[in-house]
Amino acid sequence: MVARHPHTLTVGLAQIAPCWLRRDATLDKVGVWLEQAAAEGCELVVFGEALVPGYPFWVERTDGARFDSRLQKELYAHYVNEAVDIAAGHLEPLAALAAKRGIAVYLGVIEKAADRGHSLYCSVVYINANGKIASVHRKLMPTYEERLVWSCGDGHGLRTHPLGAFTVGGLNCWENWLxxxxxxxxxxxxxxxxxxxxxxxxxxxxxxxxxxxxxxSFVVSVSGLMRAEDIDPALPHFDTLKTACRGNLADGGSCIAAPDGAWLLAPETGSEALRIATLDHRRVLEERHNMDPAGHYSRPDVTRLTVERKRQTTAEFNGDETL
Incomplete structure (x- = not known):
């Protein structure tokens, strides 16, 4: 492997469409794009929100708030079945591929957890270059109609990770506004x-x-795509979905801003693409000369933040549970 420069990091923005509402097929596609990013020298590759198995575009387009709707129930049931169960090993092949190619990954998934019934979370997963799933951040507050199919997350995944000269962290969609x-x-x-x-x-x-x-800081925004042709005829209620979800539901807009706010890669829309840029950590140090929000320009004696990182659960079992 070619030696990496100690000050720089090469990042790939994988702006792709899912194999909508099909987990395994979408994970296979993610693997292909990961391989491409690694082959082109990327040390980090980032994919869009809820990419596996896909964003719930049907909710807005098919009267998703109608109570006790059979259509909504059946689509939700399909969504749950296609969601990512990390404990069940659904991401293990991708993690192994990341380790093999020596590349870190941020990936948006719809997560289900056995200890939280059949509720779903919009999660961003960080897999390091050794293939370890280092954090799973569940979106703190789903936005608007997302609340009809996603649950509120917690602070467990509000974590950063060392990556070359950088310290990287991530958030989902509108929680970036928090x-x-x-x-x-x-x-x-x-x-x-x-x-x-x-x-x-x-x-x-x-x-x-x-x-x-x-x-x-450098900021990497990565979006997905979703087009009418991405709707699989084998999906439940295909005819309804095809009629309701016309045109482009998501058209990309992936981009990178430098620590002074200037575009390193301006937003681009309309097509699948792997966009690549090399980030120089020295630009962070230059811009922090006059402003460091957690350092010399902070006042922890006046204002401080407390973060609850405990993973939410509905029950705690104490004592010996063996029979």
Whole structure:
């Protein structure tokens, strides 16, 4: 392997569409794009929000708030069955591939957890270059109609990770707008912020540059795509979905802003692409000369943040449970 420069990190933005609502097929596709990113020298590859098995676009388009709707029940049941169960090993092949190719990964998934029944979480998973699943952050607050199919997350995954010269952290979609969630990552030394989105330049074009200026960090925003042709005829209620979900539901908008807020890669829409950029950590140090939000420009004697990292659960069992 070619020696990496101690100050730089090469990042790949994998702007792709899922094999919508099909977990295994989408994970296979993610693996193909991971391989491509690794072959092109990327040390980190990032995928969009809820990519595996896909964002719930049907909710907005098919009267998702109608109570006791058979259509909504059947689509939700399918969604649960296709969600990612990390404890069951659904991500193990991808983690093994990351280790084999020596590349770190941020990936948006719909997560189900056996100890939380059949509820779903919008999670961003970080897999390090050794193939370890180092954090799983469940979106703190689903946005608007997302609350009809996703549950509220917790602070367990509000973590940063060393990656070369950088300290990287990530958030899902609109929780990037939450000042305290960002502050929790800044306080852990974050200087490379990953923001993942289902897709749309209207989401990425303002906040990407704003977070970069606020955090004096590089900010990588990665979006997915979703087109009518991505709807599989084998899905439940295909005819209804095909009629309701016309055109482009998500068109990308992936981009990178430098620590001064300038575009390193401006948002691009409309097609699948692997966009690559090399980040120089010395730019972070330059911009933090006059502003460091968790360092010399903070006042912890006046304002401080407390973060509850305990994974939420509905029951705790104490004592010897063996028969």
């Amino acid at each position: 000042p305290l969630a960002r502050a929790a990552l800044y306080a852990q030394g974050e200087d490379l912020h990953v923001a993942i989105w289902p897709g749309s330049q209207r989401n990425t074009e303002d906040i990407t540059r704003f977070i970069a200026k606020e955090g004096r």
